[in-house]
Amino acid sequence: MAAPDSPSAALQRRDLCSRGIRLAGKMRSDVVDLLEAYVERQGLDASASVAAVEGVPVAAAERWDEQTGTQRLLENLAAYRAFRALLAQMLEEQREQLGEADAALGRALAAVLLQVSAFAYHLEELLRLESRGPPSEEAAGPPPASHLSLFERKLRGLGVLRELAQWAVRSTRDLRQLAKPSPGSSSAPSPAESP
C-alpha cells in the first residue's frame, strides 16, 4: 500500500475484505459440492491426477508472505477473471453435450460462475480503493477447448474446479492479510473470521 490509510478508507477496505472473506468461504463450499457432483456425473475417478490445465491459474504462490496487498489483489483478480471465462466455457460445453439432461449440474455450475463473477467484481472494488483501479480485462480468454477430446474436457473441468477450490482458500488468506491495519492507521476490530 502506497500511503498510510485515512481512517474511513481503512474502515471501508476492512469492510470489503470481510465481505470478501465471507464470499470466498461460501464460494469454496459450493465449489467443493460442485466438484463432488461433477466427478460423479462425469463418471470420473475422484483420485484421478490431472495435469496442469492450460489457462488455469495456479493457486500456489511462491513467497506468498512477501506479496504486497496490490500484488495479492491483482493476482486474485487475474485468476477469477480466468475462472469466469473457464466456467462459462464449461457451462457452454455442458449445454452442448448434455442439453437438458443434466440440468442440476448445469445450475450448480451456473451458480458458481455467478459467485466467481461477483467475487471478481468485489476484487475490482478493492482495487479501486487502492486508487489505482483494476486493470482492463485482457481480450484473450482461455484457450478454446474445441481441439480437446471429450475426456480431456472432462479432466480439464476437474482441474478447473480443483484449482478454483484452492484459490478460494488462498483468497481468504489474502483478504485476511489485506484486512490487517497498515502501519500508521488507527487500529479497528479485525473482520469477522470466516471458518
Next chain:
Amino acid sequence: QNLKCVTHNLRKMICTWDVSSKGRHGQTDFCYTTNDLPPSMCFKTKEKKVEIPVPESSTTVTITTNSISGTALATKEFEIHKKDISFVPLTPRILSLTPDFSTSTLNLKWSDNGSVFPYGLDAFWQIQILRKEAMEKVTQVTYYSKLTHEDMILSWNWTSDMPLECTSHYVKIRCYINITQFVGPKDWSDWSPVAEVPGKDTEPHGSGVFPEDTVVAVGSDVTICCVHEEGQQIQRMTYGPEIYPMIHLSSRSSAIRVLNASASDTSGTNVVCILSGDEMDGTVLFVGYAPDIPQNISCETSNFLIIKCTWKPGRPSGLYGKRRTKYSLFERISGKNVSCEVNEMNRERVCGFPVLADQKTYDFVLGVSNPIGQTEASHMVDLTQRVHPKTPEKLTVSENSSTSVHLHWFINGSFADIRLLCQIEISSGHSERKLHNVSMPGGKFSVYTAQLNTLQPYTKYQFRVRCAAADHFWRWSDWSRVEEHTTLEA
C-alpha cells in the same frame, strides 16, 4: 526337364524348363511349331523361360542346350497339349486402399484387368485383411464379379471391428477366373503386394484412445484401444468403473473388448487408459438406442395459423445434447420440411408446422434420427377436422332486458373457413347449471356474440363459454374465465 507352360491371358503362354546342373551352359536354342503348322519358329535365349502363343490344339517344342563355346550338349522335344497348359490370372493390382476413420471402414479399389479376357467370364476375388504388428489374418472374403472385356475398377468396403487408428491394417487380393472352355488346369493368381493403412501406433508421436467420443448402440461389442508413445506402458484400462483385460496389438497399442455394451450415463461412459508415469488418457463412449417409431401422433390447430403435432417418443434413446434424437416434419403434398425444436426431457414431444394457404389436408412424415439410427412415421390429417380453438377471452355481458343478455367474447385465431359451436354455461345461486349451445360462422381474430333469453330478472348469474368446430367436432377449447352479471329488475 519339367517343361511347364502357364498362360495369364489365354493368348500367350510362358514356358519354363529345368536343365540338369552338370557343367556350365551357354545359350539355348528354342524352336516351336504351333498346331503342327509350319513354319517352325526358332530363337536363342539365355533364360530358361520363353513366351510363345497358346496353341489351338498343341505345340511341338524342341530345346537344345549348348555349351559356352556353342556346341550342342543335349536336345529334347516336347509336345504341349492344351490340357497341359495352366491358366493363372495375372496378380491383381490394388489401385487404392482408403480408410474412413469415422466409420472404421476400409475401401479397396482394384482393376479387374477384364480387357484381357472375353466378355462375361466369372471372376472370384479373395480379399484378405491382416492386422497388428504380426500381420495376423483377420478375415478372408470372396468377392464375385463378371468380366466385361473392359478394364473395370472394382470397389469393396470392409468395416473393422476396431478403430483403424488402433494398429496398422493390411489388405491383399488374388483372383480366380472361371473359364469353363479352358481345358487345362486353372489356379488362383498370386497374392497382390500388401496395401497398408498405418495405425496411429506407427506415427512417431501418435497416441490417444480410440474411438474418440463415439456413439454406439446398446448391446454392441466395442473394441477400444489405447495408443501410447514409445517407452510408455499401459498399467490398466478401465471401462466405466471396471478394469478390463487387455489385448496386445503392438508395442505401442493395446485394446479392450467390451461385449454387449449397456446404456451409458448422460455424460457417457469414460474409457480410461492409465499409463506409466502417472499419465492418463481416455475417451468417452456414448451407448444408447436408435430412435423408436413415434407413437400416438396427433395434429391439430388452435388458430389456423400453426398446426401443432404431438407424439409419444417411445423408448428414450439415452443420448443427449448434440447427440440427442432430432425430429423433423415433412409434408408430402407441399414438400415443405420443418425441423422441430424438442426438449428431450419432456415425455411428450411437440412440433409446429405452418398452416398453408388453400391446403386442408396434410400428409405428414415425422422423421426421427440420432447418431445410431433413424425412423419415421406418417400421419394424414384434414385440418378442418382437427380444430381445437384457444380459450375464449375478454368475455363480457351487456344488458338487453330483465330476462335476456348479450355475451361477447374474443377468440385468437382465424376461423373464417369453418363454423364454430360455442357452449355457454349459465349458473346462478343454487339453481342447476344450464348449458346453452350456439353455432355461428367463424371469423378472423373476431369477437363473437350470443344472446341468452329466458333469464330471471334481477338475478345474479355466472357465465363462461367454450368453443369447438361445429361441423367436425374435435375438442372443446378450455372454458373462458367466469363473468358475473345481475339481470335488470323486471
